[in-house]
Amino acid sequence: MTQAPIVDSHCHLDFDSLAEDLPGVVTRACDAGVTRMVTICTKLRNAPNVRAIAEAHAPVFWAGGTHPMSAADEPMARVEDLIALAEHPKFVGIGETGLDYHYTADSKDVQQESLRVHIEAARQTSLPLIIHARDADDDMARILSEEHRAGAYSCVMHCFSSGAALAEAALDLGFYLSMSGIAAFPKSQALRDIFAAAPVDRVLVETDSPYLAPPPHRxxxxxxxxxxxxxxxxxxxxxxxxxxxxARTSANFDRLFWKAAQHG
Structure with a gap:
């Protein structure tokens, strides 16, 4: 039985556990109906390797940025560097960036500075911003709103697992929420309720692989x-x-990740 076409909007194919079996990973994805995958570069020094994965596999696109948990340890991203990455034909998004106060709250000032750099790059390239948010709902909603008032940009809240208030703030700005395997966990009813309150035309699906496998692979x-x-x-x-x-989430992906949709 052929699976309906679907898109994995966020994965990490350069991480060791997937990279060691990359041809098999891509083949199994295609066999399961996954027509496109966006592999995410989380440290800009790794961009050449992530780009090469996208170049080697037709269904794979890529995005790049500095992950907030690495913001204090990596050189500060520059807008011009992100814009330069965006010149690649299969580079389709800015990030992941964002705020993570769960383990790395001590670097929150650096994270916020990095986030604003990525937002400006998203504005200038018209590519969607890819946001990671954990235990930082208030600051995240504030910065995203402040920056949107200063100049519009598009955005997806990747692997959304934050509170209802941040979901509402993001949706009010016209942003998208991405559903990961967390939404499939038995104890995630509150998160499922947040998604149920969101318009279906603002939802994407992702794996965030190699992490957060949904049942029955948890x-x-x-x-x-x-x-x-x-x-x-x-x-x-x-x-x-x-x-x-x-079909609906694939159409949403095409609307937000317009560059992937236009790729020949």
Whole structure:
């Protein structure tokens, strides 16, 4: 049975546990109906390797930025460097960037500075900003809103697992929420309720692989082929068939990641 086409909007194919089996990972994803994957560079010094993965595999696109948990340890990103990356035909998004106060609250000032640099690059390139947010809801909502008033940009809240107030703030700005395997965990009903309150035309699906594998693979290495498991939960949330939910989230991806949609 052929799976309905779907998109994994966020994965990390350069991380060791996936990179060591990359041809198999991509093949299994395609066999599972995943037509496109966006692999994310989390440290700009790794950009050449991540770019090479996208160049070597037709279904793979890439994005790049400095992850907030690395912001204090990596050179500060520059707007011009991010714009230069965006010249690559398969580079489709800015980030992931954001705020993470769970383990790295001591670097919050550096994280906020880095976030604003990435936002400016998103403005200037018209590419979507890819946001990581953990235990920083108030500052995240404030900065995203402040910056949007200063000049519009597009954005996805990747692997969304924050509170309802941040979801509402992001949606009010016209942003998207991305559903990861966390939404499929049995104890994640509160998160499923947040997604249920969001318009289905503002939702993406992702794996964040190799992390956060959804049931029935929880606790194991995640990979893009498992996108469908999370999407089936998403379909249930919205009362849609799997095929309809896959089609709607793929259309949402095309709208936000316009450069991937236009790629020949």
């Amino acid at each position: 606790g194991k290495r995640n990979e893009p082929a498992f996108t469908a498991h999370t999407a089936r939960v998403g379909a249930d949330i919205y009362g849609l068939s799997y095929e309809e939910f896959a």
